[in-house]
Amino acid sequence: MVLNNIEKLLEKYENGETSLKEEQVLKNYFSSGNVAPHLEMYTPMFTYFLKNQQEQFTKDVPLKTKMKLNFRWISVAAVVLIMLGFYFGASLRSDELGTYDDPELAFNDFSKSMEMISKKLNKGTSAVGYLNEVNKGTSTLGYLNEIENTTSIIFKK
Amino acid sequence: MTQKEFLNIVTPFKDKVFRLAKRLLVSTEEAEDATQEVLIKLWNNKTKIQEYKNVEAFSMTMTKNYCFDKLKSKQAQNLKIVHSNYEDKQTGLQKQVELNDSVSWVERIIEDLPEQQRMIIQLRDIEEYDFDEIAKMLDMNNTAVRVSLSRARKTIREQLTNTHNYGIK
Known part of the structure; x- marks a missing residue:
């Protein structure tokens, strides 16, 4: 009875018509250990499927929580910083030297x-x-004119 | 979304992603890289995660596409030779060896199937998704999935019968 059922299921299985439940029945049957001799060639197949279900991924996944640098906000921050710099810088470097209260x-x-x-x-x-000394010097130079005058008189004659 | 919330969403299906990747890429290391890549992509788009109707199906589709890209890239062409899946099988009792061997036949048989059939076998027989989900993940229609699956199962059965009855590999 059971065997008959299994054989039917196997045929359906090969045609791709079995439901998941029926396939589970087949897997259970072939992993149970007492398989009919003429169906034994199916055993490795189903054992392989069951064995393969247990294979696991053991490697770690490096999940980086990378901060995405948002340049738009960085530029806004930079502008704000520059403006604050001007504001405070100007007030710190004012030209006022202070005043007196007592006249x-x-x-x-x-x-x-x-x-x-x-x-x-x-x-x-x-x-x-x-500079006065210089003036004195130039006034003494004035005498040279006198000399020139006299020489001109001489040569005229 | 915090890391914890993200992990809560991802943990139930991250093994499935890994197994699908391994089915397609064969090598475990490659599959691990692919899984990491897929999860990181999800994490980077975590703001959109609420909008996805089915994160799991979406990730499986992502995995499929990622693996196809990998297989197409030149890099994979070189790697294929290196990762020929030579496993160092533990020797144990005679029976255990026999069983292990016949189970690894199945693996080899599945490896020889076309990529699409491999994926469908993986998603249906190992991960136990229903046909609608598989159709959505692979962007196929329901009947096409069934036909492909049926072909794959028949191929596996035929080959297994051969090895079982006549010892032909």
Whole structure:
């Protein structure tokens, strides 16, 4: 009875008409150990199928959680950074030197700095004083004209 | 999607991917590489994974295509000679050897089948998918799958009968 059934199933199996359940019946039958002698050639086939189901993939899969660099947002960040730089940089490097609250103190400091300026200016003018010497030199050169005059008189005669 | 969620999706069928790849590429190392490649591709497109109706079938199709590409590439032509699947079979009891041998006949017979029949045998008899799923994975129609499968099974049976009865390999 069972054998008859199996033979029928095998025929259906070869025509590709068996359902998964029927195929399971066949696999069970051929792996049970007591197979009818004339069907023995099917055993390796079904054992192979069953054996192959157990083969596993053992290698690790390297899953990289790679951060995709989004250049659009990077450029936005860069612009913001530059603008902040300008803003704070400008406020830090302002030309203000501070003011005085006490007028007397302010006057003192002002006169002090004026004194300094005048000192420096005097130094400058004293250096310029040497120019007078140059003028003297040129005035002595003026005598050369006298000589020229006299020589011209001589040659005319 | 975190790695854990991804692994939960992938784990049930990653062995199937590997076995299909091995069926097509023969060598275990190649099959491992192919599986890795397929899984990494899935991972890189993980944002789209929810949109796929059937991730498993999709991965199997991906595997098939990837393996075909591999087989077509020149690289594979060279590798084919190297990986001729010479396994170092363990010697044990006489019976065990005999069984092992006849089981490895099946492997050799299947290896000689055309690629399509090999895939169908793999998907149906080993992974036990139903015909609709196989048809979808391989982009074939239902009857074509059945016909191919029937041919493959008959070839295997014939060859096995030959070896079994007459010792012809």
